[in-house]
Every structure is written in structure tokens, then in C-alpha cells.
Amino acid sequence: MSHINQSPNKNWTPLHDQLHKTLRQRKLLPENQRILIAVSGGQDSISLTKLLLDLQSKWGWYLAIAHCDHRWRPDSEANANYVKKLATNWQLPFFLAVADQVYQSEAEARKWRYQTLSKIALESNCQYIVTGHTASDRAETLLYNLIRGSGTDGLQALTWQR
The missing domain is CATH 3.40.50.620 (HUPs)
Known part of the structure; x- marks a missing residue:
């Protein structure tokens, strides 16, 4: 039996599946x-x-x-x-x-x-x-933190959770 589309929503995509898995794995x-x-x-x-x-x-x-x-x-x-x-x-x-x-x-x-x-x-x-933050937001925050001299703490940029 296939478990590819387990969603109640017919518009379930690989992106939905990835988000679902990430939320489960990281317990977000x-x-x-x-x-x-x-x-x-x-x-x-x-x-x-x-x-x-x-x-x-x-x-x-x-x-x-x-x-x-x-x-x-x-x-x-x-x-x-x-x-x-x-x-x-x-x-x-x-x-x-x-x-x-x-x-x-x-x-x-x-x-x-x-x-x-x-x-x-x-x-x-x-x-x-x-x-919602994109990879460019993460890079921008990282650069901003480095420019303002935040040290190694600034290298963390954006995290999954605050």
C-alpha cells in the first residue's frame, strides 16, 4: 500500500510533506x-x-x-x-x-x-x-551581525526557534 499522499488535502505537495516532516523531527x-x-x-x-x-x-x-x-x-x-x-x-x-x-x-x-x-x-x-524568513534573510542577518561586531554569537544568524 502506498503512503505517498496521506494528507486530507488533495493539494498536498512534496513541500507540504517536507514541512510536515521537519515540524515533527524538530518538534517545532x-x-x-x-x-x-x-x-x-x-x-x-x-x-x-x-x-x-x-x-x-x-x-x-x-x-x-x-x-x-x-x-x-x-x-x-x-x-x-x-x-x-x-x-x-x-x-x-x-x-x-x-x-x-x-x-x-x-x-x-x-x-x-x-x-x-x-x-x-x-x-x-x-x-x-x-x-517566514528566506535564506537571503538569514544571510542578511548574519552579515548585519558580523558588521556590528557581535562576535561568534552573530554567526548563528537566525535559528529555528527564538
């Missing part, structure tokens, strides 16, 4: 947990959200979306509305946070974003926060 997101997904509106976070949605029935997760608007771009409000529309279409709770100031550096914005996501997760009783 246990079954039946409340998960807050940070969605910027970019392809990485949207793809991650879609993958988690596809795996949701198999894992029994409660999923919600949070969007942090840094107000860096003139179209940031339109982007936030786009993410809200995605959440509505996917029937997921949506949380929007808008920065009360314009941060001058990526590091300041990241700090605000992570603090904000932590607050939203706490208030919505989500045990996990998931963000």
Missing part, C-alpha cells in the same frame, strides 16, 4: 496549539501561511494572522488591507498593529515588531509565533 509546532503567523504581505509569509493552512487539519492548529505596519512605505496601509483581506478569505482571525513612530533602523523596527507580536500572542492566547 506541536499538535492542537494556537499559532500566530506574522504576515508581512510578501511572498515568504503568504506562502508560509498557505502551507500552515494546508497542514492545519492534520495538526489541529488554531491559526491567526498578525500584521505589523511600520509605516515605512506610502502603500503600507494598502498592504495592511491586503493582508486583512487574505485573513478574511482564509477565515482566520486578524490582528493589525501600526507603529506609533517611524523607526530609523531595521533593528529598531524588528524589536518593535517582535515585542508587538509577543503582546498580540499573549492577548490572543497563542503559544507560538511563526515568521
Whole structure:
């Protein structure tokens, strides 16, 4: 008997299978947990959200979306509305946070974003926060850490868990 397509979703792909195996092996997101997904509106976070949605029935997760608007771009409000529309279409709770100031550096914005996501997760009783990062994000963080002189700690760049 073949076990290639064990998913309840007919759109199960090798990527879904790989994510499913990685989550199991690394014990990253246990079954039946409340998960807050940070969605910027970019392809990485949207793809991650879609993958988690596809795996949701198999894992029994409660999923919600949070969007942090840094107000860096003139179209940031339109982007936030786009993410809200995605959440509505996917029937997921949506949380929007808008920065009360314009941060001058990526590091300041990241700090605000992570603090904000932590607050939203706490208030919505989500045990996990998931963000999407690409290999280039990892390389960028590694370079940033090296440039600012963080020593060997900076060589770790982004990890699987924070």
C-alpha cells in the first residue's frame, strides 16, 4: 500500500510533506496549539501561511494572522488591507498593529515588531509565533551581525526557534 499522499488535502505537495516532516523531527509546532503567523504581505509569509493552512487539519492548529505596519512605505496601509483581506478569505482571525513612530533602523523596527507580536500572542492566547524568513534573510542577518561586531554569537544568524 502506498503512503505517498496521506494528507486530507488533495493539494498536498512534496513541500507540504517536507514541512510536515521537519515540524515533527524538530518538534517545532506541536499538535492542537494556537499559532500566530506574522504576515508581512510578501511572498515568504503568504506562502508560509498557505502551507500552515494546508497542514492545519492534520495538526489541529488554531491559526491567526498578525500584521505589523511600520509605516515605512506610502502603500503600507494598502498592504495592511491586503493582508486583512487574505485573513478574511482564509477565515482566520486578524490582528493589525501600526507603529506609533517611524523607526530609523531595521533593528529598531524588528524589536518593535517582535515585542508587538509577543503582546498580540499573549492577548490572543497563542503559544507560538511563526515568521517566514528566506535564506537571503538569514544571510542578511548574519552579515548585519558580523558588521556590528557581535562576535561568534552573530554567526548563528537566525535559528529555528527564538
